[in-house]
Amino acid sequence: MPYLYLRKSSFKRLFSFSKETNNTLREEKIIETKLILPVIEPLSQKPTFKCYTYEEIFEATDGFSTDNLVGRGGYAEVYRGVMKDGQVVAVKRLNRAADDERKETEFLTELGTIGHVHHPNVSSLLGCCIDNGLYLIFEFSLHGSVASVLHDEESPAISWKLRYKIAVGTARGLNYLHKGCQRRIIHRDIKASNILLTSDFEPQISDFGLAKWLPTQWSHHSIHPIEGTLGYLAPEYFMHGIVDEKTDVFAFGVFLLEIVSGRRPVDGSHQSLSSWAKPILNEDALEKLVDPRLAGDYDVAQLERLAFTASLCIRSAATWRPTMSEVLEVMEDEELLKEKWKIPKDEEEEDEFWGFEDLECECDSSFSSSPLNSISISSS
Ligand SMILES: Nc1ncnc2c1ncn2[C@@H]1O[C@H](COP(=O)(O)OP(=O)(O)O)[C@@H](O)[C@H]1O
Numbered sequence: 001m002p003y004l005y006l007r008k009s010s011f012k013r014l015f016s017f018s019k020e021t022n023n024t025l026r027e028e029k030i031i032e033t034k035l036i037l038p039v040i041e042p043l044s045q046k047p048t049f050k051c052y053t054y055e056e057i058f059e060a061t062d063g064f065s066t067d068n069l070v071g072r073g074g075y076a077e078v079y080r081g082v083m084k085d086g087q088v089v090a091v092k093r094l095n096r097a098a099d100d101e102r103k104e105t106e107f108l109t110e111l112g113t114i115g116h117v118h119h120p121n122v123s124s125l126l127g128c129c130i131d132n133g134l135y136l137i138f139e140f141s142l143h144g145s146v147a148s149v150l151h152d153e154e155s156p157a158i159s160w161k162l163r164y165k166i167a168v169g170t171a172r173g174l175n176y177l178h179k180g181c182q183r184r185i186i187h188r189d190i191k192a193s194n195i196l197l198t199s200d201f202e203p204q205i206s207d208f209g210l211a212k213w214l215p216t217q218w219s220h221h222s223i224h225p226i227e228g229t230l231g232y233l234a235p236e237y238f239m240h241g242i243v244d245e246k247t248d249v250f251a252f253g254v255f256l257l258e259i260v261s262g263r264r265p266v267d268g269s270h271q272s273l274s275s276w277a278k279p280i281l282n283e284d285a286l287e288k289l290v291d292p293r294l295a296g297d298y299d300v301a302q303l304e305r306l307a308f309t310a311s312l313c314i315r316s317a318a319t320w321r322p323t324m325s326e327v328l329e330v331m332e333d334e335e336l337l338k339e340k341w342k343i344p345k346d347e348e349e350e351d352e353f354w355g356f357e358d359l360e361c362e363c364d365s366s367f368s369s370s371p372l373n374s375i376s377i378s379s380s
Pocket residue numbers: 070071072073074075076077078090092123138139140141142144145148193194196206207209
């Protein structure tokens with residue numbers, strides 16, 4: 001890799017932190033950048049992504065022409081581009097208007113996290129560019145996001161087979177983030193618009209702007225502001241800012257309901273999908289759950305599995321939700337052992353939280369509840 005002129009200390013770290021072992025140095029850096037993610041421990045493996053010049057990405061995207069704009073998220077715009085060697089890429093550009101330091105931190109967080117993950121169900125980072133702004137370069141996902149495919153009323157409904165493939169692939173990607181890679185990664189923004197589809201419709205988890213790396217000894221993390229997307233937020237996160245793997249498990253449960261029903265996580269009358277689905281799941285009237293656009297064309301056994309998995313994932317009490325490896329067992333094992341998941345009578349969850357997200361506001365988009373960005377650590 002050529003020598004790089006890096007304006008940001010954070011970028012320097014991304015390329016050299018494997019040498020850093022000194023605790024004081026690490027602590028200073030955490031305070032300096034408010035980035036806790038890439039500096040907690042030295043990594044044995046350096047990221048393999050490449051640095052692009054501004055000219056390369058400018059040319060590839062035809063000068064960031066609006067014809068190439070494929071997506072707009074909370075803090076960035078995404079453009080399709082074709083590199084000189086013919087490779088089709090997605091260039092994610094930090095919004096020029098987003099001069100907020102926190103947005104920049106999110107962007108660096110994404111670079112620091114995704115640069116170190118490798119799994120077929122997680123979006124691959126090709127590189128970055130730090131001239132003239134901040135840019136991340138990814139492989140281009142030909143079919144866009146699950147949200148765009150699922151909710152596009154002009155295209156034919158996606159088949160049951162494909163829905164099932166998306167559900168299982170996404171569960172594998174999330175299990176990898178929680179258990180299979182070097183660190184515990186909590187994504188914090190699992191939702192249909194953050195799951196991309198490759199040319200053969202393999203789902204890939206993307207958008208690591210809110211992701212957190214949790215040290216193994218922490219039971220959870222307490223976060224302010226509460227950021228994420230209404231409809232997908234776990235009660236303990238929404239109410240107390242508590243984040244751990246179960247936050248993602250809850251969001252995954254809502255995502256499953258979305259794939260099965262074709263409904264959005266919050267509907268026009270501000271009812272959350274989870275509170276709409278819960279009575280249907282409880283009375284086992286699964287045909288009411290399924291997207292009517294499928295016209296009855298689905299696999300009943302697979303539906304039962306997905307619905308049961310979703311019902312476990314969206315439990316109010318995080319402790320009674322499965323881990324992602326248990327989710328995979330329920331989704332894929334021959335036998336569906338419902339008894340195993342019964343909550344003992346004396347510990348049955350109260351339903352006090354149900355409907356907590358049925359808010360009186362214009363909201364099915366990403367939000368942040370407060371401008372403060374403080375982090376507290378639980379020692380338990
Ligand atoms: N690699 C990619 N290939 C194709 N489209 C993409 C890619 N990355 C993002 N997009 C599109 O851009 C949208 C916003 O991207 P995302 O990374 O989620 O940004 P934000 O962090 O601003 O939400 C996605 O929902 C998707 O439609």
